Amino acid sequence: MMEMPKYLLSKKFLTLSVVIIFLFSIPFLLIYKPFSATIWLGFHPLRNFLFTCIFYALAIFAMSLSKVVMYHYQMKRELSAGRFILWALSEYLLIALIYLSLTPSATGDVLHIHPQLVLKSSLCVGLILAIPYGYLCLVAANRALKEEYEALKASFNSNGKAGKILFLDYKGDPSIALDPTDIYYIESQDNYVQIYYESDGKLHKYMLRCPTQKLEGMLKGTQLVRCHRSYIVNLSHLWEFRRGHNCATIVLDNAEKKEISVSKSYYKQTRERLLELNPSQDKMVKHT
Template sequence: MKLQTLLNKEFTLLDKKYDRYFLIVTILIFSILFLNIFEPFNINRWYSDSRIISFLRLSSYGVVVALVYLFTQFPLRKIFRQNTFQIKSFILWFVIEIVIISLVYIFLYGNPLGNFINDFIFSLKYTVLGICLPYSFSILIIYYQKHRTEIKTLQQKISRPSNSQLLGFKDERNKVKFSVRQSDVLYIESTDNYVSVYYSAENKVQRKLLRNTLKNLENMFEDSTIVRCHRSFMINREKIEMIQNEGKKLSVKLAHIEKIIPVSGKFIPHFSEYLPEK
């Protein structure tokens, strides 16, 4: 039962075209270098060639493999509508690719009209031994890249402040002077070289003064609900009670605040979801 569950899991490492191209190029380069440098299976003794001819012949084995994978990973997958794999279908597809490579080798380098069965077994044996290493190497790199991307995405999500997290308000020297829960922040107003941070605490509106600029705070809180709405104001979108649209002028009423805060034209797109469609 566990084996069946495992075989039915999705195999996503070759879903993207980039990853398939990476597989093909890696196998091509790896095969050419590996065959010419290490000369496995005494492959250099299969033919009596000069050094240059031997290099070209050995390299051609890698080129053939790459061309077969280029065919199986793109046109053939499209023909059979194999856009995604389960582990079991991926294994089957891998076996099919090995068989195709073996057959191509027979027709290019062997004698298909001779003892076909023996030639096929011979070709299949060395194809499996030769392809497993570069193929596994490519898949491991793709897995590592995908895993690293997923971890980075998760870290970014975790680092984004939620409504229950504290926002650290830094001064112009990048030092945290105080922290306020995001859900308690109401608005921020610029006053010369300072900003006034208004927030709710103990059912009252409180105010903290901070030496910094709205521009710096805008960059600092770009992933939060605190957004710029005017050259002199930032507001907490979660605290909006009413938006008034009078012609080209837009203003905002926040919870617990009597003050009406203007919205400049350049920041109106931040509030387009609250406005009626034209």
């Protein structure tokens, strides 16, 4: 089965899809309404405006709930392109049903619902959902392809180097092979991780669907250490270790001097690993 672009199912893109659909629908309806004798959505009269607000509130709630369920579903099971399309169709039918159910009250005519209205309202809702979804799919696919290209180039550049790390996805399939020294840090995002690595003098990132605990097993014997529930850092790129009263921060040696917090639960093992790898790095500890 064909999988959806990985970015499309991230929390950021799912949230963005609701926002974009909402923002797109407003100018779309303003343009569409003069050409339709059946649509009642609008800013005037007051009755139509109130029911328009009710419709938007219910539609946004339905879409938001759908995205939350989709997000948790895809964390446990694979969401193929076919399932995603069926999911989007379910959203479409639900929103069309909300519109039709409000129509008698909004128009004041119980008999206002007829085949022509059902057809036109279904077409209107379908376009409002399909156009933003199509745009987001293209953006997510383009981003994923660009990321895969950079990862392939980085893997090719590191060919011949000993001790490369082969990253496997949640299925156990190879995704990217990198020289450990090229990796700066890894950020965990639920069942996805973002690998930040250097290639051609620039910092790139690669999204991998893999639990953090499984990822830690791939990193044994390297200078990549988990310092936070959400972060794994490469101690070979340590610029400074800031130690405060109740906190600690690792500063990396990249151009942006990326700062990453060290949580209390991981402080001891991070500190021990730091001294184990290079005792002289203790001089880099800065008390704040």
